[in-house]
Amino acid sequence: MSTQVTLTLPDEVYRRAERLAQLSSRDVADVLVDTIELSLSPLGLQSEAIKPVSALSDEEVMALAQLQMEPEQDQSLSRLLDRQQAGTLTETQRSELLALMQVYEEGLLQKAQAMSEAVRRGLMEPLEA
Amino acid sequence: MPQFAEICSWNFRNYHLIPTAKGGTDDEDNLWLACRLCNSYKGTQTHGRDPVTGRRIRLFNPRHQKWSRHFTWSEDSAQIIGKTICGRATVIALQLNNIIAVMVRREWVAVGWHPPKIE
Numbered sequence: 001m002s003t004q005v006t007l008t009l010p011d012e013v014y015r016r017a018e019r020l021a022q023l024s025s026r027d028v029a030d031v032l033v034d035t036i037e038l039s040l041s042p043l044g045l046q047s048e049a050i051k052p053v054s055a056l057s058d059e060e061v062m063a064l065a066q067l068q069m070e071p072e073q074d075q076s077l078s079r080l081l082d083r084q085q086a087g088t089l090t091e092t093q094r095s096e097l098l099a100l101m102q103v104y105e106e107g108l109l110q111k112a113q114a115m116s117e118a119v120r121r122g123l124m125e126p127l128e129a
Numbered sequence: 130m131p132q133f134a135e136i137c138s139w140n141f142r143n144y145h146l147i148p149t150a151k152g153g154t155d156d157e158d159n160l161w162l163a164c165r166l167c168n169s170y171k172g173t174q175t176h177g178r179d180p181v182t183g184r185r186i187r188l189f190n191p192r193h194q195k196w197s198r199h200f201t202w203s204e205d206s207a208q209i210i211g212k213t214i215c216g217r218a219t220v221i222a223l224q225l226n227n228i229i230a231v232m233v234r235r236e237w238v239a240v241g242w243h244p245p246k247i248e
Contacts, residue, residue: 039227081169084173085150108233109233112233115236126240
């Protein structure tokens with residue numbers, strides 16, 4: 001299944017895609033599909049609707065801003081990353097690591113969004129960069 | 130690691146600059162605090178390839194090298210740009226501009242937390 005969308009690309013992005021298309025003797029559109037697919041691969045396919053952070057209540061925003069991984073998942077992730085560094089990951093563990101990294105990455109993004117929303121609403125003090 | 134990981138306030142952990150798979154030890158000199166993203170992308174890599182010169186080079190070592198000599202921020206501060214052979218190879222090897230990292234940095238830029246002041 002596929003969905004057709006119309007995108008407006010900055011000229012420089014289009015030129016890069018065009019160059020890659022020429023180098024690989026492919027259509028620009030195909031190169032763009034591959035590029036988008038690859039860059040989105042860290043994200044899972046969960047289909048539950050996610051409310052935009054701006055639509056959350058103050059309490060929900062603060063809860064999300066303080067989000068941490070579940071302790072069990074956190075420990076598993078640490079253990080798997082250690083194994084990855086030691087070069088001893090099995091195929092099953094590699095899949096487990098990828099799944100946990102998806103959880104981590106989605107949480108990281110949601111937390112960052114919630115923290116900036118909390119600052120915008122005056123719920124949190126801005127931090128020094 | 131002095132990049133977005135340093136201020137991500139998510140889950141930090143030590144990673145081995147030289148991975149244990151390649152003989153790295155738990156000595157302080159071989160450990161650096163980084164977030165899970167940098168950690169997972171680094172894996173067992175110790176070297177990377179500079180996309181400009183094609184040269185293979187040891188990855189940036191935050192314990193012995195200066196961040197600002199090897200990297201800078203893009204105009205919108207959301208991406209890390211490698212300035213040297215080592216910097217460019219590290220950006221690619223650790224996927225420092227992966228989509229999650231860039232989107233997270235954009236959120237921080239919006240509220241003035243980013244880029245961090247880095248020596």
